[in-house]
Amino acid sequence: MLINISKKDSNIRVLLGTLLVALGSHSLWYLLIPAGLMLIHTGLTSKCPITHLLHQETQEAKEHLFVNFLPRYNPQPVFIFKSDSQLAFSNKPAKKLFPEVEKFQDLVRTDIQPIINQELIQRSKLTLNNGCVYSLVIRGSIQLDGIVVYGADITEIVALNQEIIETQKEIVYAMGEIGETRSKETGDHVRRVAEYSELLALLNGINKDEAELIKLASPMHDIGKVGIPDAVLKKPGKLDKDEFKIMKTHAEIGFNLLNHSSRPVLKTAAVIAYQHHEKWDGSGYPQQLTGENIHIYGRITAVADVFDALGSARVYKEAWPLDKILELFKQQRGVHFDPKLVDLLLENLPLFLTIREKYPN
Ligand SMILES: [Fe+2]
Ligand SMILES: [Fe+2]
The missing domain is CATH 1.10.287 (Helix Hairpins)
Structure with a gap:
């Protein structure tokens, strides 16, 4: 008892x-x-x-019990909720920071009973109106027939983390643009490819975190072009057989540049750089992989890259009209591109066009 x-x-x-x-x-x-x-x-x-x-x-008895388990002057908020979700106890910081909390659901939108019955420990994140972010550790207790919630201010950690992500993104875009400007692409190409790739990944059922990783990594698909001589890269006309052979090495150069890192973003970027010119029917390069042997990251970026390249004007070509682009994708479904990804592109076209409008050339 x-x-x-x-x-x-x-x-x-x-x-x-x-x-x-x-x-x-x-x-x-x-x-x-x-x-x-x-x-x-x-x-x-x-x-x-x-x-x-x-x-x-x-309530006094509960305070007596639980306050004994806490540092006496705990500066972080602590709550205790009864099994009917009502607040049984909150310490001074909790009252000050969360004055409106009266029941468990005011804090976390979860059913309270399973947490108590299975004595679960869950984590949740809460952003206050003033921008402060709190991490909440939620502990169910059968003995207590209730829940204890310990809060911790993680505003600074979140800000630092965001700073790292933003820095990473900027470096990635800058690296991607180096590859693209070496060739004849324009700056916004890599941003659009990033967003198309993320969207395709999500539509294909890839989880949010992994889709974000693909978004971050895909701008670097052509980074290997830094290793291609100007004579080939900037040649105005069509490449001859030998020149094209040199051009094709950008996939492997990119892979070798990125593959040494153990960071997930760069590992993903290495796969994309290596496989974004592989084709579903095995006629691509550099490894002539077929079908699902091509990594899904490579298949996704292939669709995103071509969809954008065709729709954008270049010094040497006009932008293709949309119906002509869609015609090509229908033709190349199961030839150049993963058929499922082409279907997703065609079925969700308005979403892709919104991205195109967001970053006009
Ligand atoms: Fe490429
Ligand atoms: Fe590209």
Whole structure:
């Protein structure tokens, strides 16, 4: 049974019990002795079955129990919720930071019962109106028949993390643009390819984190072009057989540039750089992979890259009209491109066009 009497109540019970025992042993009211002993017992153990049966565990008693488990002057918010979701206790920082919280669902939109029954430990993140971010550790307890929530201010950590991600993105785009400007692409090409790739990944059922990784990595698909001589890269006309052979090495050069890193973004970028010119029917390069042997990252970026390159004007060519681009994708479905990805592109075309409008050349 839960400790259900506060320290103050316990002391009163011990005192009262002792008085009853003393009174009982000096008079004819012998029955007072067992009653007194019982009171002393409940006082010493801080457990009273009658209070428990009457469900009269007071808030004070709960504070007494749980505050004992906390550092006395804990500067972080702490809450205790009963199994009916109502707030049973909150410390001063909790009251100050979250004055509107009255039940568990005001804090986290989760069903409370499974957390208690399975004594789960869950984490959640909460952003306040003032921009502060709190990490909440939620612990269910059968003994307590409730939930304890410990908060921690992680605003600075989140900001630092965001800073790292933003820096990474900028470097990645800059690297991607180096590859593209070496060839004849324009700056926004890599941004559009990034967004098309993320969208295709999500539509294809890839989870959010992995899709974000593909988005970050895909701008570097042509980074290997830094290793292609100007004579080939900037040749105005069509490449001859030998020149095209040199041009094709950009896939492997890119792979070798990126593959040494153990960072997930660069590992992903290495796969994309290596495989974005492979074709579904095996007629691509550099490894002539076929079908699903081509990594999904490579297949996704292939669709995104070609969709964008055709739709953009270059010094040497006009932008293709949309119906001509779609015609090509229908023709190349299962030839150049993964048929499923082409279907996703065609079925969700408005979403792709929104991205195109977002980054006009
Ligand atoms: Fe390429
Ligand atoms: Fe490209």
